[in-house]
Amino acid sequence: MLESLQSQPCQPYSRYGEDVALDSACLFCRIILGEIPADIVLRNDNVVAFNDINPQAPTHVLIVPRLHVENAGELAQISPSITADLFSAAAEIAAQRALSGHRAVFNTGADAGQSVFHAHLHLLGGRALAWPPG
Numbered sequence: 006m007l008e009s010l011q012s013q014p015c016q017p018y019s020r021y022g023e024d025v026a027l028d029s030a031c032l033f034c035r036i037i038l039g040e041i042p043a044d045i046v047l048r049n050d051n052v053v054a055f056n057d058i059n060p061q062a063p064t065h066v067l068i069v070p071r072l073h074v075e076n077a078g079e080l081a082q083i084s085p086s087i088t089a090d091l092f093s094a095a096a097e098i099a100a101q102r103a104l105s106g107h108r109a110v111f112n113t114g115a116d117a118g119q120s121v122f123h124a125h126l127h128l129l130g131g132r133a134l135a136w137p138p139g
């Protein structure tokens with residue numbers, strides 16, 4: 006199942022026009038296109054989810070929109086619907102794994118720890134998570 010998901014490249018997402026299509030210089034766009042391998046756990050018309058390469062919890066999944074936007078705020082302005090799809094995917098994955106709790110996080114800007122400038126929701130779970138975060 007996962008192997009077939011990983012070997013099935015997406016078509017560029019163009020519903021909103023060229024300004025928000027996939028960017029061939031972006032790591033996560035290249036994962037969406039299947040040009041860079043990733044451990045994909047969910048894919049639908051609007052989002053792709055894959056395991057973080059450097060997991061911070063037993064479940065650490067990145068959920069990304071299938072269009073290139075820099076951060077969550079920009080995504081919300083372009084498409085509230087796709088923003089909601091990211092949270093729906095997080096809930097679906099959390100339910101599949103019967104997580105007793107989970108955290109959904111968007112880092113925005115380098116000072117907040119954002120290192121990849123394609124909006125992505127971190128889904129963390131599978132262990133007790135401390136608050137406040139560092």
Ligand code: AMP
Pocket residue numbers: 032043055056057058059060067111112118119120121122
């Ligand atoms: P952020 O620091 O919020 O921008 O999150 C970027 C995340 O992407 C980090 O948690 C990285 O570990 C993760 N990451 C970087 N490269 C890859 C990759 N090739 N596959 C999966 N996750 C990655």
Ligand code: ZN
Pocket residue numbers: 027028031032033034035072073074122123
């Ligand atoms: Zn991108």
